[in-house]
Amino acid sequence: xxxxxxxxxxxxxxxxxxxxxxxxxxxxxxxxxxxxxxxxxxxxxxxxxxxxxxxxxxxxxxxxxxxxxxxxxxxxxxxxxxxxxxxxxxxxxxxxxxxxxxxxxxxxxxxxxxxxxxxxxxxx
Amino acid sequence: xxxxxxxxxxxxxxxxxxxxxxxxxxxxxxxxxxxxxxxxxxxxxxxxxxxxxxxxxxxxxxxxxxxxxxxxxxxxxxxxxxxxxxxxxxxxxxxxxxxxxxxxxxxxxxxxxxxxxxxxxxxxxxxxxxxxxxxxxxxxxxxxxx
Numbered sequence: 001x002x003x004x005x006x007x008x009x010x011x012x013x014x015x016x017x018x019x020x021x022x023x024x025x026x027x028x029x030x031x032x033x034x035x036x037x038x039x040x041x042x043x044x045x046x047x048x049x050x051x052x053x054x055x056x057x058x059x060x061x062x063x064x065x066x067x068x069x070x071x072x073x074x075x076x077x078x079x080x081x082x083x084x085x086x087x088x089x090x091x092x093x094x095x096x097x098x099x100x101x102x103x104x105x106x107x108x109x110x111x112x113x114x115x116x117x118x119x120x121x122x123x124x
Numbered sequence: 125x126x127x128x129x130x131x132x133x134x135x136x137x138x139x140x141x142x143x144x145x146x147x148x149x150x151x152x153x154x155x156x157x158x159x160x161x162x163x164x165x166x167x168x169x170x171x172x173x174x175x176x177x178x179x180x181x182x183x184x185x186x187x188x189x190x191x192x193x194x195x196x197x198x199x200x201x202x203x204x205x206x207x208x209x210x211x212x213x214x215x216x217x218x219x220x221x222x223x224x225x226x227x228x229x230x231x232x233x234x235x236x237x238x239x240x241x242x243x244x245x246x247x248x249x250x251x252x253x254x255x256x257x258x259x260x261x262x263x264x265x266x267x268x269x270x
Contacts, residue, residue: 026208026211026215027212029208030209030211030212033205033208034236037205037240038240038243041243041244041247043181043184043251044246044250044251046258047180047181047182047258047259047263048259048262050180050184051180051181057179058176058177058179063176066170066176070166073166077155077158077159077163078159080155080156081155081156081159084152084155088152114166114170114171118170118171118175118176121170121174121175121176122176122177
């Protein structure tokens with residue numbers, strides 16, 4: 001078994017895991033976007049067709065999946081801002097590690113503000 | 125097909141436009157705009173009022189009777205689909221080991237993107253919030269009673 005090299009700047013650290021998370025959330029959001037454009041296009045067909053499909057978005061299981069979608073979007077968006085700052089801000093690289101934790105904290109804060117309200121809509 | 129990686133210090137051997145650079149710039153420019161557009165979209169559609177429970181044909185009809193939301197949603201459609209497709213292209217380029225597979229997947233991605241951008245744009249521009257013959261209770265309140 002090869003052992004993991006110690007003391008690298010990137011591997012196994014915040015830099016690597018934020019990249020992994022950015023990819024996974026990006027792919028998930030992409031596939032949702034494909035479905036979302038198609039379901040919204042149903043407004044052109046008939047009110048009944050659109051209402052029938054959008055009705056599934058209000059069911060408990062999809063309602064919970066929406067929480068996951070919002071969490072993915074929150075991380076992807078805020079970590080994207082972090083990536084922009086690393087690329088364009090003079091001190092971006094220096095603060096990339098602390099910025100990751102700010103991303104996680106802000107995403108969590110917004111999520112905590114959103115989740116109870118959304119769950120009340122879905123289950124209320 | 126094996127991939128040839130140039131020596132790091134070899135002079136640039138590139139002809140034509142540097143599309144990878146424009147792609148890189150596009151991801152950041154569109155990404156910054158999408159943060160605002162999508163957060164606004166989620167706030168108005170999922171947070172305000174009754175959230176997901178309130179979304180139906182009449183809700184969309186009400187929103188798209190305002191040019192502000194038409195422009196907002198069109199911008200989101202174009203920016204997000206191209207951003208997402210380019211991101212998927214990056215991932216395909218990273219993991220597809222056969223050149224033919226990679227090419228096919230990248231073509232498929234841009235094909236899907238073109239179809240959905242066209243479909244979405246047509247829907248926004250040709251949308252009728254008060255379609256003839258539809259049940260009045262499914263339509264926005266401003267529609268004339270038929």
